[in-house]
Amino acid sequence: MKKLLLDLIVKENIKLHKNYVLLKMTHRDPLPSVLPGQFAELRVDNAPNVFLRRPISINFVDRDKNEIWFLIQLVGEGTRKLAQLAPGDVLNTILPLGNGFSFPAGDQANKPLLIGGGVGTAPMLMLGSALLRAGLKPTFLLGARSEDDLLQLDQFSRLGDVFVTTEDGSKGEKGFVTQHRVLQKEHFTMIYTCGPRPMMQAVARYAKANGIECEVSLENRMACGLGACLCCVEKTQEGHVCVCKEGPVFNIKKLLWQI
Amino acid sequence: MADLSVNINGLVLKNPVMTASGTFGYGKEYEDFVDLSQIGGIIVKGTTLHPREGNAYPRMAETPMGMLNAVGLQNKGVHYFVDHIYPQIKDIDTAMIVNVAGSTVEDYVETARIINDLEKIPAIELNVSCPNVKHGGMAFGVTAKGCEEVVSAVRKVYRKPLIVKLSPNVTDITEMARAAEAAGADSVSLINTLLGMAIDAEKRRPILSTVTGGMSGAAVKPVALRMVWQVAKAVKVPVIGLGGIMNGKDAVEFLLAGATAIQVGTANFIDPTVTVKIAAYIDDYMGRHGFKSVKELTGALEI
Incomplete structure (x- = not known):
């Protein structure tokens, strides 16, 4: 593009x-x-x-x-x-x-789950809306430190089911997104996530353990944004790649995360 | 329109505005924003004999009016360059110059020899000044003897215009410039990044994985300008000035200080169209001050 x-x-x-x-x-x-x-x-x-x-x-x-x-x-x-x-x-x-999230293919499309943490919920609104327009039914799992850090809940709830966790328990279930009961009850077919790295790694661990395809959106520190300065690299199966150009969205299979 | 062309000891450019190595990729990264043929020359990413993974993340820290980087010469090696990148860039209508780096004299020589055979690469810039790898060239660039050794070895195999990029992390940069000139450099470019450091006080940790890194951006301009002025007086070969050039006015200052051409680096990250704006500004400046050729600007500082 x-x-x-x-x-x-x-x-x-x-x-x-x-x-x-x-x-x-x-x-x-x-x-x-x-x-x-x-x-x-x-x-x-x-x-x-x-x-x-x-x-x-x-x-x-x-x-x-x-x-x-x-x-x-x-x-x-x-x-x-x-x-x-x-x-x-x-x-x-x-x-x-950068590159966007990939659209779920085949059976992956049955029950996509979009997990956002803090301001990492931002791209999930546009993704959820695109999935809905394509006739899919997105579910959202949104986590934050406290109720004051939960953003755009009204907009999300117009697009699909919304589940919430807060670290202090001020809204939704108390704890982290990966501890939410919905993950035990439902079988999701594709997971997209964006948020703090430890949260995304926990989500990736859950996805891998359950055999679910998972894409994460990384936020490495950048300078140019164009793939020229080579500052925002992430170590992948193909060596160091620029998050700005090859990402920010990566399938967890490409990354070398210890999960 | 004034005559913007320059001749850097055999390297002819349509205008004096080049891009600095490591800030403009291979040119392609910027073609959505600028007509690359309007840039005087593009110096592509530092290339070594063997592939290099570069340093671990984090590699960048923002500093007041500038930034630090610690990329560490990440590149896929000269053979990959020849096979996969050169075919894509060889027809870009500007001087495509390769920045050559290495950790041994033999590596520099072999890389330069390979690039000597590429018809559409009119010059190389020898990087004897990368601060971010243990043997990334700066070992050669911080002593006159080291500089002389690597430049004269490359000079024996490289037949086209040879630019030597100098490190500012030395006691007297004019000594390095003279050594490069004596060893056969056709021109010198300066400055490479200044060695710096950034700390996250809350975490009590350095921000860069390598602790120290190379500083660039507007903040380094006064240092770069001073060094260009000193070197221009010390050597007979043309000087290419860089370091903190953010706009056309900065570029003119480097020319007045004695540079024949300039390079724009970090500014490309903030404004991807800055190179063509700088070329337009120089043209306008010359009109306003009655210069017919940009060559008249070089060293026109009145003291």
């Missing part, structure tokens, strides 16, 4: 709890096609300590409204600056980057 350097315009900046914002962006021309799981590199302006772009996954694309959404967790100076963008502001982006 052709990568574009695009000046997007902020349409809405919605504050979701105290540490997250949802940026709804638009463009004067129709937005390019984007696959669930792809990401964008956002340029942060007027922040003296922010030198590089920030890789942010694409949360959702609303074709009817010509909108592209970015869900941003306020972590450091870069994301804090992005969170201050106001309607009408311009945001320079490079997109779409």
Whole structure:
């Protein structure tokens, strides 16, 4: 897919709890096609300590409204600056980057499970929506530290069943996503996950133990986002590969995780 | 439109804007954004005789106005380059230059000899200055004797323009430049990255897997500019300036300091179209200041 350097315009900046914002962006021309799981590199302006772009996954694309959404967790100076963008502001982006999730084939399509942890739930909204549009029935398992870190539950529940865990028990089952009872009760046929690495590794372990295909979306520290600088590498069966270019989505069989 | 072409001791470029090794892949990574034929030259990723896996992740740390990297010359080796990459890039309408790295003199010589036979590679840049591998060249680039040894050995087998990329991690970079010149370099490029370090205080750990790494980006520009100015006065061969060039104004400063051409590195990560913008800026600058040829800009600093 052709990568574009695009000046997007902020349409809405919605504050979701105290540490997250949802940026709804638009463009004067129709937005390019984007696959669930792809990401964008956002340029942060007027922040003296922010030198590089920030890789942010694409949360959702609303074709009817010509909108592209970015869900941003306020972590450091870069994301804090992005969170201050106001309607009408311009945001320079490079997109779409990387490869998306693969569509479930054959029996895998029967019961796909989408597991998100923290802000890692972001790409699951677009993926769930695409699966639903294709006539599949996605199930979501969303984990967070506490209720305040659970994002977009309303949107998720419109797409399919939603199961929740929080580490402090403030919402849903107390514990980690991999401890949720639904994993014992139901037989899922394909698992997609994005979130903190320990969580994805626990999910991958569950998938492998149960013989379920599993794709993970990695968030290695990046510079260029284009496969040029070779900074964001992950060790795979084929050696070091760039997460930005060969990923960010990988089938767990390709990775050398000790699971 | 002014004459932007330059002749770097036999290496003719349509304009003085090149891309720095390791920041532009093999050019293809950027073709969605820029017309590669508008760039003066592309210096492709550091290539070694044997494949190299590079260093472990994490390899990158963002620093104020810059970054550190510790990639460690990850590449598939010169034979893979010749068989699989060269056929894809040989018809790009710009000077495609290979950055050659190694850990022994024999490796450098063999790699240079192989690339000498590639018709569409008009020059090599000898990397005697990579700070990120134990024997990644910097061992050669930090003593005049080491520099002289590897450059003269490569000079014997390499018949086309030979650029030698210098390390700033030395007491006196002009000494290295003179050694490279004496050993037969046709030009020198500088600076490679500055050795640096970043720490995560909360975890009490270094951020890079290798603890130290090479610093680049806007923050290094004043150091690079000073070194280019010193080296340009010390040697007769042309100087290619790089280090922290983020825009056209920065590029003009390097030319004024004595560079014949410049390289753009880390800036490509922030703006993938920056190279063509820099070329356009130089053209505009020359118009505003009454220069007919970019060659007149080299060393035009008035002190």
